[in-house]
Amino acid sequence: MKHRDEFCQARRGEIQLPHGRVQTPVFMPVGTQGTVKALSHQMVEDIGFEIILGNTYHLYLRPGTEVIADFGGLHEFSTWNRNILTDSGGFQVFSLSPFRKITDEGVQFRSHIDGSKHMLTPESVVEIQRVLGSDIQMVLDVCTEHGIDKKSAHKALTTTTRWAKRAKDAWQQSLGDYRGAAFGIVQGNFFEDLRAQSAQELSELDFPGYAIGGLSVGEPPEVFEHFLHYTAPLLPTGKPKYVMGIGTPDYILSAVEAGIDMFDCVFPTRVARNGYFFSRDGRINIKNERYRRDTQPIDLDSPISMYSRAYLRHLFKAGEMLGPMLATRHNLWFLHTFMTEIRTAIEENRFLEYKNTFLERYGRGMG
Numbered sequence: 408m409k410h411r412d413e414f415c416q417a418r419r420g421e422i423q424l425p426h427g428r429v430q431t432p433v434f435m436p437v438g439t440q441g442t443v444k445a446l447s448h449q450m451v452e453d454i455g456f457e458i459i460l461g462n463t464y465h466l467y468l469r470p471g472t473e474v475i476a477d478f479g480g481l482h483e484f485s486t487w488n489r490n491i492l493t494d495s496g497g498f499q500v501f502s503l504s505p506f507r508k509i510t511d512e513g514v515q516f517r518s519h520i521d522g523s524k525h526m527l528t529p530e531s532v533v534e535i536q537r538v539l540g541s542d543i544q545m546v547l548d549v550c551t552e553h554g555i556d557k558k559s560a561h562k563a564l565t566t567t568t569r570w571a572k573r574a575k576d577a578w579q580q581s582l583g584d585y586r587g588a589a590f591g592i593v594q595g596n597f598f599e600d601l602r603a604q605s606a607q608e609l610s611e612l613d614f615p616g617y618a619i620g621g622l623s624v625g626e627p628p629e630v631f632e633h634f635l636h637y638t639a640p641l642l643p644t645g646k647p648k649y650v651m652g653i654g655t656p657d658y659i660l661s662a663v664e665a666g667i668d669m670f671d672c673v674f675p676t677r678v679a680r681n682g683y684f685f686s687r688d689g690r691i692n693i694k695n696e697r698y699r700r701d702t703q704p705i706d707l708d709s710p711i712s713m714y715s716r717a718y719l720r721h722l723f724k725a726g727e728m729l730g731p732m733l734a735t736r737h738n739l740w741f742l743h744t745f746m747t748e749i750r751t752a753i754e755e756n757r758f759l760e761y762k763n764t765f766l767e768r769y770g771r772g773m774g
């Protein structure tokens with residue numbers, strides 16, 4: 408179902424995956440090491456999430472693919488029985504590994520844990536994600552930073568396309584008992600012609616779904632907005648569209664308007680561990696003195712509404728583990744509720760009204 412306004416591409420959808428259906432647009436919490444930090448999987452399921460993220464790089468290094476294989480995959484190992492999307496590992500190599508080298512074959516790197524040498528290739532990453540049992544696996548790509556030169560961006564794009572072809576073949580050969588989807592990742596940095604080239608080359612490979620990579624890598628908000636809205640319509644319309652690494656209400660609303668179906672980000676859970684609570688009036692830094700004797704909850708509808716802001720502030724000031732646990736539960740509830748409201752607004756053809764009303768209050772807030 409698509410929103411009527413001529414420029415608005417917001418759409419409702421449903422993705423059928425091996426571990427059940429996923430309603431879209433959807434925000435996907437990140438569970439890097441087989442857990443959404445500070446919450447049990449049961450708590451994440453109780454909030455209502457149908458899919459979470461895992462991370463090939465981290466799980467490959469620790470506990471190791473063979474350990475997870477012993478259990479039959481990440482679902483059985485972690486007891487999460489809904490869908491899992493796993494990132495391919497390339498992005499994490501560039502953001503975590505103290506040494507890495509890109510070759511035609513793949514990416515060589517040293518573990519950030521013990522310095523041991525490793526190599527990820529398009530084929531090995533497909534195999535690792537098959538063993539994990541990923542319901543959606545991301546192919547190995549080369550994500551580049553904001554500000555690099557066009558020649559470097561083009562080299563990364565062409566490597567990404569070559570690797571995507573190899574990954575598609577390996578993924579098709581992996582199918583059997585394993586029924587997970589593989590998504591291509593569009594790169595091209597912040598050059599329109601390179602974005603168009605990457606989208607065209609990957610579209611020809613006919614993946615089940617597509618991600619826009621290389622955004623939310625430190626670029627200014629207006630640059631993010633431009634390249635999100637430039638790239639989104641270049642992706643195949645009839646397949647899921649995923650923007651990697653966004654998880655704030657303003658960015659999500661903009662991406663939904665551009666026709667994006669899926670989002671992920673560590674931001675909501677990471678800031679929760681530092682005492683930042685999402686609210687309809689903006690983000691609340693609970694450590695602020697103004698909440699020291701505040702008897703009100705963060706939000707009357709929140710699953711943590713039985714706790715006052717004063718008590719939550721105390722937990723963070725005292726370094727109590729319960730603080731991050733409650734803040735994470737609240738922020739994920741907030742985002743899940745937010746996405747449910749977005750889906751309903753699209754169904755009722757009032758998404759733009761919802762977006763403007765939400766941002767007017769959220770941006771005006773104290774948070």
Ligand SMILES: CCCSCc1cc(N)cc2c(=O)[nH]c(N)nc12
Nearest residue numbers: 460494498550620621622623651652
């Ligand atoms: C578990 C984390 C998933 S999203 C990580 C991520 C985040 C951002 N911002 C960009 C990219 C990208 O371009 N490629 C890949 N594989 N991943 C990216």
